[in-house]
Amino acid sequence: MRFLWLLLPLALLAKEITLQFLESKPRGLAKDYYIWRFLDQKITPKEAQRALELTQRVNYKILRRYILKSQNPHLTKIVRCLGTPSYKLLQVDAECAALGVSGSKLLRLSPTQKKELFAKLAPFPKVRKKYGPFWSSDPYKASTSNPHQFLRIFFLSGKKNRAKFFNRPLSKSFIAKLTKSKSFPRFVRYCLSERLERPIKSLLRFRANKLDAQSSFFLAIEAIKRGLPHAALAFLQNSEKKSYYQSHKDRANLWLYRLTHKKKYLDKVLHSWDLNLYVLLAYEWAHTPFTNYFVPKLKGRTSIDLSDPFVAERLRRNLPPKNLVAYRNTQSLYALVLEKESNFHRHPFILPYTPYLADQPISQKALIHALARQESRFVPGSISRSFALGPLQFMPFLAKHTAKKLGISHFDLDWMFKESIAVGFAKDHIRYLQSRLHHPLLIAYAYNGGIGYVKKRVVPLFTKYDPLLAMELVNYPETKEYGKKVLANYIIYRKILGQPIALTPLLKRLAPLSRRLYGKR
Secondary structure (H helix, E strand, C coil), X not given: CCCHHHHHHHHHHCCCCCHHHHHCCCCCHHHHHHHHXXXXXXXXXXXXXXXXXXXXXXCHHHHHHHHHHHCCXXXXXXXXXXXXXXXXXXXXXXXXXXXXXXXXXXXXXCHHHHHHHHHHCCCCHHHHHHCXXXXXXXXXXXXXXXXXXXXXXXXXXXXXXXXHHCCCCCCHHHXXXXXXXXXXXXHHHHHHHCCCHHHHHHHHCXXXXXXXXXXXXXXXXXXXXXXXXXXXXXXXXXXHHHCCCHHHHHHHHXXXXXXXXXXXXXXXXXXXXXXXXXXXHHHHHCCCCCCCCECCXXXXXXXXXXXXXXXXXXXXXXXXXXXXXXXXXXXXXHHHHXXXXXXXXXXECCCCCHHHCCCCXXXXXXXXXXXXXXXXXXXXXXXXXXXXXXXXXXXXXXHXXXXXXXXXXXXXXXXXXXHHHHHHHHHHHHHHHHHHHCCHHHHHHHHHHCHHHHHHHHHHHHHHCCHHHHHHHCCCHHHHHHHHHHHHHHHHHHHHCCCCCCXXXXXXXXXXXXXXXXXXX
């Protein structure tokens, strides 16, 4: 009940969503979010159909609710057929089998069953062609004649089948053909994360200068992990040369410095215009304070309501002149405008949540600001493609769970667009994560990828590897990069708030902490 006094004024905002409301709004993520909510109300199939027509992007969340409301037997059949298990593909009709078949399901069938299913799908030649190599007893051998098809079959096979059929050596000539595909970096990442030992060894022997920047870096880290620093150097040099993003150049140069101790690599990072984790480490190792950040000076208040998702979406799409948003309640937009004006060479750090965090220690203030900066850049009306809501991007299920936990009745998801509510919920959720993980980097990983994933997949890495190497080995790309960015934000906010903390010793705390959390290995 402790946050109820904050919510009472918002009770008037909770209202039923109507078709008229949806039709009056522009297409976009904000409208899709309200369509998703509309489809959860008591509506007719005709109203559900009209709502679907208004969407910008029909995602799974919207489609699922639409199908439930449409009462369309054809759509119901599609959903049922998509979920048909492999052993039932021969029992359903041909149309249902065509909808339900997949590469991983085919690989579970015996040769006789495959032959029978192939005949059954005669009315659907495109489906039979799509899964061509899967009809074979050896999809690897059946797909190597065509590199594009090989990659498509590799990805469609599923983890267990990749380990069973694709853990084989690759010739240099075949790898050269694979590198021409845009999917090649993904292929390398899958091989590494799924420990496909034979393809990994083939890739490590391939010429670094023929690879793209990302694949080169992935393989450099793998070489370092295997105790092959000299092999890693060529991959890192190629990654630095070919990287488009400054942070990726900084990443490669910092690792080159770490392996060679040559000052030229450290100097390159020190001259970076970016302000990322690698730059912060370089400044720390050079015993030089970092200064490429600022806290914008702000005026009074203006009338722009950024807690309205439609307003926030419109203004983020077309950033206004800075004189219109240099105010306290539009400071998030002001920071974005200033950053864009500098071509992202200057880095504003704002502190909009100070009033809501007066009772918190500086470490907590820094962490919540670090998370919000990465989640939404502090724009209150933010909505993600998965319908994470507000400045701290709470998923609807977590928002509802937190509201129930705090004893809040008649909770409305739109309350997450209010900073006071979002910060209050975040304080509660972070307290829960801190009680189990104890370190800002692990908390950041869990905030993005979930505590179960972190305990199972991330914490063990820090019991086995050097912290910087462990950070590069996190297998889910979004969570891996998210953690680095939040940790960099955290270090900067600690400095702004007058309680600086060194990054290197903070990272070193991860190894003993991880052993305590996970147990000795």
